[in-house]
Amino acid sequence: MEILHLKNLVKSYPDGNQEREIIADLNLKLKQGEVVAVVGPSGSGKSTFLSMAGLLITPNAGEIQIKGTNTSSLNDEEKTLFRKEHIGYIFQGSHLIPYLKVKEQLQIIQSLSDYQNNKEIDKLLLDLGISHRAEAYPEALSGGEKQRVAIARAFINHPSLILADEPTANLDESLGREIIDMIRRQVKARDTAAIVVTHDTSLLSLMDRVYRLNQGQLEEMQV
Numbered sequence: 001m002e003i004l005h006l007k008n009l010v011k012s013y014p015d016g017n018q019e020r021e022i023i024a025d026l027n028l029k030l031k032q033g034e035v036v037a038v039v040g041p042s043g044s045g046k047s048t049f050l051s052m053a054g055l056l057i058t059p060n061a062g063e064i065q066i067k068g069t070n071t072s073s074l075n076d077e078e079k080t081l082f083r084k085e086h087i088g089y090i091f092q093g094s095h096l097i098p099y100l101k102v103k104e105q106l107q108i109i110q111s112l113s114d115y116q117n118n119k120e121i122d123k124l125l126l127d128l129g130i131s132h133r134a135e136a137y138p139e140a141l142s143g144g145e146k147q148r149v150a151i152a153r154a155f156i157n158h159p160s161l162i163l164a165d166e167p168t169a170n171l172d173e174s175l176g177r178e179i180i181d182m183i184r185r186q187v188k189a190r191d192t193a194a195i196v197v198t199h200d201t202s203l204l205s206l207m208d209r210v211y212r213l214n215q216g217q218l219e220e221m222q223v
């Protein structure tokens with residue numbers, strides 16, 4: 001099943017009194033179960049591209065289809081609901097809420113959707129190897145543990161699409177591999193799909209496909 005279809009996306013930002021085109025006619029298709037990487041130099045537009053795929057910023061032109069819905073037909077309110085239902089984000093820093101315990105971080109996200117299921121939280125924490133930290137506050141967690149909680153948070157509401165912007169940037173190589181491996185396993189187990197922006201070339205062999213963002217377009221790379 002097709003999860004994401006980006007068609008002819010264009011995004012430019014004002015630069016002085018000109019417009020600078022960051023994304024230029026970008027196309028991408030992603031199916032259920034796929035984990036793809038996007039690499040490219042700093043400033044090439046990776047985060048811009050990911051934010052568009054996640055409906056956080058709107059392209060100047062082109063179409064974003066998620067699970068068959070043409071998202072340009074949604075108004076702002078519908079877009080917010082759609083994001084909540086369909087998209088899970090993982091960022092470079094884990095962005096955990098300082099005054100909530102690990103388990104509470106997940107409960108609060110779950111409470112935004114229709115169902116409450118403590119068993120599912122327990123299972124996800126177990127799958128990610130952090131069930132023993134369920135009652136800890138973020139300040140007491142290591143970097144790798146925080147990132148696992150961030151992964152759990154991204155997956156808890158069964159999103160269709162996971163978007164990760166340099167999720168391993170603050171971790172050493174072996175921890176980075178573990179984090180990607182966990183994202184992969186959850187993607188396969190839950191029939192979702194993921195895009196991982198990374199600078200870390202040692203992780204590329206773990207991906208189903210790798211793209212380089214070059215002059216505003218995605219080019220598939222052989223790794």
Ligand SMILES: Nc1ncnc2c1ncn2[C@@H]1O[C@H](COP(=O)(O)OP(=O)(O)OP(=O)(O)O)[C@@H](O)[C@H]1O
Nearest residue numbers: 013014015022040041042043044045046047048049
């Ligand atoms: N809101 C904005 N207004 C103007 N220019 C912007 C804006 N956001 C990003 N840019 C510019 O667009 C270009 C692409 O930025 P983006 O953050 O997408 O790059 P990136 O590939 O994610 O870089 P990095 O690897 O450093 O995270 C940069 O030159 C940036 O300065």
Ligand SMILES: [Mg+2]
Nearest residue numbers: 046047048165
């Ligand atoms: Mg970036």
